[in-house]
Amino acid sequence: MGFNLSLWAVKRQTLTLALILAVAIAGVFSYFRLGRAEDPSFTIKVANLTAIWPGVTALEMRDQVADRLEKKLQELPYLEKIETYVKPSFLAMQVTFKDTTPPAQVPTLFYQLRKKLHDIQPELPQGVIGPDVNDEFGDVDAVLYAVHGSGADYHQLDRVVEMFRQRLLETTDIVKVNVYGEQDRKIFVEFSQAKLANLGVTPQALFESLAKQNAVNASGVFETPANRVPLRVTGALKGAEAIAATPVEASGHVFRLGDVADVVSGYQDPPNFLARYKGEPTIVVGAVMARGGNVLTLGKNLEATMAEVRAETPVGIEITQIADQPTVVSHAVGEFTRSFVEALVIVLFVSFVSLGFRTGIIVALSAPLVLAVVFVFMNAFGVDLQRISLGALIIALGLLVDDAIIAVEMMTVKMEQGEDRISAATFAWTSTAFPMLTGTLVTVAGFMPVGFAASSTGEYTGSLFFVLAVALVASWFVAVLFTPYLGVKLLPDFSRHAHHDPEAIYSTPFYLGLRRLITWAVDNRLLVVCATGGIFVAAVLGFGHVQKQFFPISERPELFFQLRMPEGSSIFATAAAVDEAEKLLKGDEDAVHYTSYIGRGPPRFWLGLSPALPNEAYAEIVIVAKDLEARERLKVRLSKALEDGAVSQARARVDRFNFGPPVGFPVQFRVIGRDPAEVRAIAYRVRDLMREDKAVVEPHLQWNEQTPAVRLVIDQDRARVMGLTPQEVANRLQMMVSGVTITSLRDGIDRVDVVARATPGERGDLGRLDDIVILTRAGAPVPVSQIAKIVYEHEEPIIWRRNRNMLVTVRADVKDGVQAPDVTNRIWPRLAEIREHLPPGYRLEIGGAIEESAKANSSIAAVAPVMILVMLVIVMFQLQDFTRLGLVMMSAPLGLIGSSLALNLAGAPFGFVALLGLIALSGMDMRNSIILVDQVRQDLEKGANYREAIIGATVRRARPVALTAMAAILGMIPLTRSLFWGPMALTIMGGLFVATFLTVLFLPALYAMWFRRKLGDTLVETQPPPAAAQFAYCELPRVAE
Secondary structure (H helix, E strand, C coil): CCCCHHHHHHHCHHHHHHHHHHHHHHHHHHHHHCCECCCCCCCCCEEEEEEECCCCCHHHHHHHHHHHHHHHHCCCCCEEEEEEEEECCEEEEEEEECCCCCHHHHHHHHHHHHHHHHHHHHHCCCCCEEEEEECCCCCCEEEEEEEECCCCCHHHHHHHHHHHHHHHHCCCCEEEEEEECCCCEEEEEEECHHHHHHHCCCHHHHHHHHHHHCCCCCCCEEECCCCEEECCCCCCCCHHHHHHCCEEEECCEEEEHHHHEEEEEEECCCCCCEEEECCEEEEEEEEEECCCCCHHHHHHHHHHHHHHHHHHCCCCCEEEEEEEHHHHHHHHHHHHHHHHHHHHHHHHHHHHHHHCHHHHHHHHHHHHHHHHHHHHHHHHCCCCECHHHHHHHHHHHHHHCHHHHHHHHHHHHHHHCCCCHHHHHHHHHHHCHHHHHHHHHHHHHHCHHHHHCCCHHHHHHHHHHHHHHHHHHHHHHHHHHHHHHHHHHHCCCHHHHCCCCCCHHHCCHHHHHHHHHHHHHHHCHHHHHHHHHHHHHHHHHHHCCCCECCCCECCCCEEEEEEECCCCCCHHHHHHHHHHHHHHHCCCCCEEEEEEEECCCCCCCCCCCCCCCCCCCEEEEEEEECCHHHHHHHHHHHHHHHHCCCCCCCEEEEEECECCCCCCCCEEEEEEECCHHHHHHHHHHHHHHHHCCCCEEEEEECCCCCEEEEEEEECHHHHHHCCCCHHHHHHHHHHHHCCEEEEEEEECCEEEEEEEEECHHHHCCHHHHHHCEEECCCCCEEEHHHHEEEEEEEECCCEEEECCEEEEEEEEEECCCCCHHHHHHHHHHHCHHHHHCCCCCCEEEEEHHHHHHHHHHHHHHHHHHHHHHHHHHHHHHHHCCHHHHHHHHHHHHHHHHHHHHHHHHHCCCECHHHHHHHHHHHHHHHHHHHHHHHHHHHHHHCCCCHHHHHHHHHHHHHHHHHHHHHHHHHHCHHHHHCCCCHHHHHHHHHHHHHHHHHHCCHHHHHHHHHCHHHCCCCCCCCCCCCHHHHHHHCCCCCCCC
């Protein structure tokens, strides 16, 4: 007799009890130490960089700066794409590394990116500022606060923000504080060119004099025998009044600056970015949590911090929390915990009803022990309680009791057949322990593509594999170690009602009816196998009617009200559109609050959010609704208002969060080529075809119309005669139209720039450009029209490039209830004619949700061969027979029949998460088949003929197979309410239900058909037992034919 773990456990009951208590205590301790999060983290493999070159066109920026940067960055390893966004004087570049990039490599890649930018710096044109790199693009602001106050100016808000920032940095687990919407203070010195010309004073001379008076210079140091005493010369300017009173010298005359120019305090004009809270100017403060921190603990720490901050905040200024990850996580974890408890109750109820109270108690005790082991491993490996891990726990609940049910059910049967407690408790080890282990490992292998998928999506869902693998392996150990001990202690004495005939318990009406059904299947094996094949083909075809998706819409309460003005619009025009949009929200009872971001998108306060690049023509309003129902009502109202003509000056979009990695517009087609006009023309044709699909909403080009521009063509000869160079002309015009910084004031920790510019009347009238007067070095006035030709033209306001190719993306939303991949797949064939007639060097590509889904699916497909190989090795090690291996493998896809039926009946979409469920379902199906096929082998070795062994083994295994399947199916009911897990739950529930039924019909029929010539035969010669069985009890009794 070899080593028997179950026998060891029941003979050392005190030690076994100690182990049970230790596991339980460790599990409870680990559970309370687990981190909490709404979603698992994944690595953002993106870096942003920006560069500025004042005064150039978008085309010049593209050719002289963007192209050089792109060529250099294309040398980076793991590079997927470089998307470049070019405007006049400005460039933004997004460098994205391949989805398969190992997360550990990303910091090294960011370092290499910075190094290459440093190497290319000398090759960039003179005057280029940057490029500046943001390789912390993936930082998530766990909390966002709006600092605002009725009537408060930005300077007052800044003071509160600086205090608030310091308090946040002192809070445990806060590593970084971001501030959004700050407005730099400026002092504007506005002059009239005509007035200065009458005085014979040039602006340059005037402001050079002012700069000298505000300069900070070293004044020397007295060296005494004892000390070094520095000499300080004071006199730095303080504020607008001091500047206005400053005497300045120009052309031999001394003036009070305020007499020849207007000196006013203000803020950057025009601003680059504005933030508003419920229409009020605001500054948004965000805090980034330390990696590995507990967001719920952070929430408690922040409550204490906020109590102190509010006590220091001046009256009239408020700090309102506008994004609260701790509360969101607490709610999400609470919802999932409730679903988890519901699933646990359902599984235990199934155990009590099907096995009886005392037998059910054993299964009920096994489940918490398995969960305790899982919590210990989760704590040890840093896996938080979040959407994926909690979902995995719920899925595991229906599977982790399978081995316990099989073990205790077999113990009960053996006791009813007259065996004593010890023998009955240890029999499962010698008969089904290793088939159970094989089935467990095969089930775990079914989730391998989730755990080893090299992609952001795989990283996002990876904890599913970890939690399930630990839970299933732990369930086997609990079943063979703790369950026998619990059975010895808790099971009633079945021996008083024991049947001396071992087969007597299978003579009940239920088992007799089941035997007749299985006998019919064996006798009509060809019909059963062919019918199953036909149903399978129909199920595959039925999958074609299931809607496809990538990830579902999130259950978060936020709405995103996006406004896109025509390119070239000023930030003031965009702000005016936001004013109109905010009127739609004012007083709406479904909106708790809303925050507007003008000139860029909101900060990343959720990992799945991808912030928009800076653009004065773009704004986004983040609306927080009361709940999910309020969010949907609000979306309907806003969409109706937009259809009725609200905010007509902008292209408006109302969007929701989606689970998973960010996608942007769900339907996208990329037109790539060389010439902007040709690319745009092709894109318009694509857009027109997209409009024909009724499910498509607002198809449009990522960039389209050109914008007006004014070009001054300098007459070099005339300018030279006047004593002017093109650079001097440009500098003087820059000062007049936009302003230039002439000096800076120091105000505590702040720096306030002094900006010189023309008066509003002289700088803001494009129609008076001819009359603008430029003063020469000698102070002589020269109208612009005398030295330059004014050309009014149109130019590209914005250029998008992808890997150095011109790019126009045609993008659109889809109507609610319609899935984007289905729409994309419908439109793509209609674009065949456009694709076939593209000029050389041009191409049309699919983007959006279907592209991201393809990336995720390809990472799964890459691991699938390994999964299949591992399954084959595990099953072969147990069965050691190619025929039985083939029978088990042919049962693997049976679950697809029920999955297709369930998804079609429920009208649920088939997305990435459902795909994982379908793949894993194959392992669950094979698990039951392994146990059944191995039982047939055991019966054959005991002398039964093939027909008797097939029917008898199926009858005996049917009940535990059905019970375990019922536990798994019913345990997933709470998940069906979830938008995220619902399709996966339906896939597994439907698949398991049908596969379980087919296991007791199709598998016996297939087995009988395979051995149809031997149904009346017994084994001809002794069969060597599988290695696993030899390990279990060294030698099986040899059975002759």
